[in-house]
Amino acid sequence: MSDGLEDVVAAHTVLSEVDGAAGRLVMRGHSLDELAGHTSFEEMAALMLDGFVPDLPAMKDLPAALGAARAELFETVVRKAAVPTTLGPVEMIRAMTALIPDGEDAGTVLRLLAAPAVFTAASLRLQRGLAPVAPDPALLQAADTLRMLHGKAPTLQQAAALDTYLVTVADHGLNASTFASRVVASTRAGLVSAVLAGISALKGPLHGGAPGPVIEMLDAIGTPGNARAWLEAALDRGDRLMGFGHRIYRVRDPRADALKGAIRRLGADSGRLALAEAVEQAALAILRERKPNRTLETNVEFYTALLLEALGFTPDSFTCVFALGRTTGWLAHAKEQIAGGRLIRPQSVYVGPQPRQAA
Numbered sequence: 516m517s518d519g520l521e522d523v524v525a526a527h528t529v530l531s532e533v534d535g536a537a538g539r540l541v542m543r544g545h546s547l548d549e550l551a552g553h554t555s556f557e558e559m560a561a562l563m564l565d566g567f568v569p570d571l572p573a574m575k576d577l578p579a580a581l582g583a584a585r586a587e588l589f590e591t592v593v594r595k596a597a598v599p600t601t602l603g604p605v606e607m608i609r610a611m612t613a614l615i616p617d618g619e620d621a622g623t624v625l626r627l628l629a630a631p632a633v634f635t636a637a638s639l640r641l642q643r644g645l646a647p648v649a650p651d652p653a654l655l656q657a658a659d660t661l662r663m664l665h666g667k668a669p670t671l672q673q674a675a676a677l678d679t680y681l682v683t684v685a686d687h688g689l690n691a692s693t694f695a696s697r698v699v700a701s702t703r704a705g706l707v708s709a710v711l712a713g714i715s716a717l718k719g720p721l722h723g724g725a726p727g728p729v730i731e732m733l734d735a736i737g738t739p740g741n742a743r744a745w746l747e748a749a750l751d752r753g754d755r756l757m758g759f760g761h762r763i764y765r766v767r768d769p770r771a772d773a774l775k776g777a778i779r780r781l782g783a784d785s786g787r788l789a790l791a792e793a794v795e796q797a798a799l800a801i802l803r804e805r806k807p808n809r810t811l812e813t814n815v816e817f818y819t820a821l822l823l824e825a826l827g828f829t830p831d832s833f834t835c836v837f838a839l840g841r842t843t844g845w846l847a848h849a850k851e852q853i854a855g856g857r858l859i860r861p862q863s864v865y866v867g868p869q870p871r872q873a874a
């Protein structure tokens with residue numbers, strides 16, 4: 516018995532390994548350094564799903580197949596669905612994803628890989644009162660996502676920065692959303708259901724919902740000189756500092772530096788990066804003082820916030836972009852779980868009252 520299943524091993528996987536003591540992430544035999552900045556979304560999807568989806572198009576045909584899936588979803592879901600724009604972007608993409616017919620075949624995999632790209636861009640435009648922009652199936656998915664969002668082609672650097680982000684977050688062991696996806700897949704409910712479970716788990720602020728609040732924190736702090744006082748006051752209120760701490764890492768999350776590198780290569784606002792670095796240093800110092808027995812380091816969400824902001828995503832949509840990257844991992848884990856064939860069904864210890872014995 517372990518609250519939060521800490522230290523419980525619940526799956527064998529060939530997909531990724533998170534070494535929390537060394538700060539190392541391996542995905543399908545490749546270190547994060549080898550992949551981030553060198554791999555497209557499509558190449559990463561092909562790598563993660565290799566051997567799990569027999570009918571998935573080979574890498575040379577995958578960009579066109581994904582482009583066709585984006586075009587299909589735009590026609591069948593975005594043009595037809597009346598999803599209320601009063602929902603937040605994550606709820607909007609979840610509602611649109613729920614309209615995809617469930618299944619476990621290659622067509623469903625392609626639709627689910629394409630879905631968050633089409634639905635995130637469409638949701639954000641609809642919320643601003645703008646018409647959604649149809650996909651360009653000839654583009655790679657990262658470039659097309661930015662094009663559908665902004666209505667104009669991104670620069671090569673912007674598309675490369677988004678690819679770096681999507682690859683960096685593609686998979687990460689048995690995190691909460693991936694576990695949720697595996698549980699649902701184990702019941703044979705279908706891959707759409709498994710991805711919906713992943714999105715639902717991801718949106719919480721203790722998991723993939725943290726980067727939006729990171730922006731609120733940076734905006735509230737405003738200048739490096741305010742960082743220490745603001746952070747101390749937040750901790751005095753009992754708040755957690757978003758973008759810090761991790762269940763597995765006891766050292767710095769290696770994804771933080773992969774993303775910081777992407778921000779630098781993008782040539783994003785240097786003042787914003789300087790503020791973030793000052794806040795990060797202040798937060799780490801204060802967390803060391805206040806929690807000397809617990810190593811709390813920067814996690815992936817801190818620089819996610821800066822990178823996605825620089826690419827023009829609004830803070831409330833950061834989790835949607837995370838879902839776009841992590842869908843690759845959810846699908847691979849769901850397929851791996853299905854291949855193993857075992858229903859996930861742990862036990863609980865009943866600590867409530869027993870029925871009264873008849874006198």
Ligand code: ACO
Binds near residue numbers: 519722759762806816
């Ligand atoms: N700020 C302040 N204190 C913290 C933080 C933080 N960010 N993280 C942990 N702590 C404190 C806890 O309050 C706790 O203190 P206590 O022992 O005095 O009660 C102690 O450190 C240990 O915390 P746990 O809750 O055991 O850590 P856990 O492994 O359960 O939590 C988590 C990990 C949820 C990520 C946590 O660090 C947190 O809430 N961080 C902020 C939210 C965040 O950045 N989430 C994104 C995570 S990355 C991802 O999911 C993609």
